Amino acid sequence: MKKTITKILVAVMILTVAGTYSCKNRSNTPKLNELNELEKQGLEQKIEENVYPLPTSAEVLKKLADLDLGYILGATNPPANTRNYVASYNRSVNLGVFGADLSYATLYNMQQDVIDYLAALRTLAGDLNLQKIYDESLYDLIRDNFDNRDTLVSVLTDAFDRTYSLMVDGGQVNLALLMVSGAWVEGMYLTLAVSESGAHVSGFESVLLEQKKSFEILEELALPHTDDALVSKMLSDMKPIKDIYATLGTSLTMQNIEDLKKAINTVRTELIK
Secondary structure, X not given: OHHHHHXXXXXXXXXXXXXXXXXXXXXXXXXXXXXHHHXXXXXXXXXXXXXXXXXXXXXXXXXXXXOOOOOOOOOOOOHHHHHHOOOHHHHHHHHHHHHHHHHHHHHOOOHHHHHHHHHHHHHHHHOOOOHHHHOHHHHHHHHHOOOOHHHHHHHHHHHHHHHHHHHHHOOOHHHHHHHHHHHHHHHHHHHHOOHHHHOOOXXXXXXXXXXXXXXXXXXXXXXXXXXXXXXXXXXXXOHHHHHHHOOOOOOOOHHHHHHHHHHHHHHHHHHHO
């Protein structure tokens, strides 16, 4: 999906550049084509750097909702914990955690929880000048589409894409990576919270295995930034998950699922405290 978005955006931007350039240089088509190819490479790299790099928590949790696995009351990180997050690390990680919790509440039509998590996200996003993304207009879009999960996923994914893009554009790649990490962990935590009933549901195992690939992508994105103390801490905190994934094959036993759940719970406890 992310690659598709990138290709569409590149195509639109290239056509715009080409149109502008051709108006000024109508007799120079060969050079225009060469210029477009060079620009295409640069634009594609730039866009990929600014598009949320993994399936968002909304996309992952929709699969959970589509499997008819029920909402677990009290599973999410309480919005009141917002006041505990003062340091940049905790704020950024839990911006992702609360983003996943918002997705969970939204996809299960828990309207009061949606309101509470939007408020929590505005608070955490305030210091990053991102609070407008989580304003009343986002709630209005959610409220108006509670009966259409596909639309809800699109609305939430757009919000997370914009958050990630603005953080990267603002020179806060490290904090953007922390946000993505928090969202990934919380999405997995909520998925595994239903493991006892979900393990026997067709499609549940594939959701967990797909997230292994997402974890590997996240690690690849973070490795070039290990000189940053916050990113280094994040990778260290996530090591129990990496260790478990290293032992997994292309299918999962109940013991595999329990081991993964234990690792996720351990990491998540550290992230939200």
